[in-house]
Amino acid sequence: MTIRTVLWGQPRKDGTAAVKVYVNLNGVVRYFMVDGIYIESKFWDKNKQVVKSKHPNARLYNAKIRARKIALEEHFLNGGTFENFLKSSKSKLLTEALEEYITLNKGEYSAGTAKAYRNTISRVRQFEKHYSIKSYIKDIDEKWVADFVTYMKKMGFVKATTAYHLGRVKKAIMHQRVDNPHVEKIKHKQGRARPKPFLTPNEIAQIEKTPDSELSKAQYIVRDFFLLAYYLLLRDSDVTAISKSNFIEKNSKVFYVGTNKKTKTQVIVPVSAKAKTILQRYDYDCSRYTNSYRNKCIRRVAEIAGISTLVEDGDELVPKWKLVSMHTARRSAATNLDMQGMSQHGIKMLGGWKNLASLAVYFRSGNMDIAEKAQKFDHFK
Known part of the structure; x- marks a missing residue:
């Protein structure tokens, strides 16, 4: 029987890797986690099979490693097997x-x-x-x-x-x-996903032009945040986190520079005059209200704006405004840019999607939209 401690060779996204105990029993090999220990390779002493003393938690981690090795050694020296050691965790x-x-x-x-x-x-x-x-x-x-x-x-x-x-x-x-x-x-079939509509440029314009007098104060503010998400291709959580430090100026043009909360990717997006006006209106603080309350408000704004095209919702047709949420802004921006001819790679970079497959689910254009877009290609002339 051979037992030793190793640093796992596949690090996580943050550069740290798990510490595991290697066990070879009569030619059968298994690895056992040392729970709660993830470190960078620079802190691992391969020869001594311990965490180097320069790590702030070295003493605690090494104690855990020793305890795990002792538990495994006692188990197998007492005639235990891989199977009944694993069962002890059940x-x-x-x-x-x-x-x-x-x-x-x-x-x-x-x-x-x-x-x-x-x-x-x-x-x-x-x-x-x-x-x-x-x-x-x-x-x-x-x-x-x-x-x-x-x-x-x-x-x-x-x-x-x-x-x-x-x-x-x-x-x-x-x-x-x-x-x-x-x-x-351990799974459960989700069933048919609820449709996720996008708003056309004309429908976005309807929301922009809705008279302020028809909106409550909260609806007016949330409409601004929704439009800002549309102009900058942002998730609502990223809009909430905006601060002045996210904006730089280059060649007299303002750009939003931020890190996408979900994918941890950096994005750089040109700031339009409309977006700049909204940002200045709130002194670059767009944190007001919860996401659920914003969703409720923007749905009402869409209703007031007359976003009433019928769309599928399960087995029935409903006015589109009923399915609008804050995330509709990001989906609409991606779809509309795609329909206007921007490369999908460019949209991916602007919006911070990890890959084109992730971006593809955002595109909600219909067959007629695609056909009209295709007219400009020689193949259809």
Whole structure:
């Protein structure tokens, strides 16, 4: 039997990598996580198999490493196997596994993602309270999933929300490295996604020209924030985070320079005169109101503006304004730029999408739009 500690060779996005214990038992190799330890390669002493003393948490991390190695050595020297060592982790509560998963990925996940995982913990606890049960990893099977789905439906949550929670449950369980034969069954079909419309340039103009007298103060402000998101191709969360430091001037032209919160990519976007006017109106502070309240306001603004083209919503047709949200601004900007002939690579760079596949889901133009755009090509002349 051979046991040693290694720094995992596949670093995370932040440059840190996991510390694992390598075990070779009669030619069978397995790696075991040392929970909570992620470090840069410069802090790892490969020869001594320890965290270098210059790391601020060296003593704590090395104590954890020693404890993990001792536990593994005792287990296998006492005749234990890989299978029954892994099974010993199955008694952990699901909520504990989720908490651990959040902690181990806190350097990788955004505040929004961490919050989403905490929402899942809350839902699991509510589910457990409703049925007077405790959910251990060993108990998570198809029946548990079916009960959870039934509970979520009873509480009025849509399929997509249930699917997202189950996806997080699955990730947390897989992180525990337990041999759970039911792990692939932890899923829920989301069903048909709700349509996500875009606004044409004419419809954007309708919102721009809606008389101020017809809007409440909050609706007026939210309309400005929506238009700013459209002009700069930003998510609402990025609009909220805007400050004066995000703007530079070059050759008498103002540019927005920021880091996309979701993808962590830098974006540089020309600032139009309309966008500049809005920014100055609020002294570059666009943080007012929550996202849910903004969505409610902009939906009402779209109704007042007469955005009433009928679009599909499930099995019925509804006025487009009913499906408008703050994110419609970003989707509309991407689609309209594409229809005006800008390269998709250029749109990707401006909006901070990670790749063209991610951008493609934003394009909402219809067949006629594409056909009209195609007329300029020689192939159709």
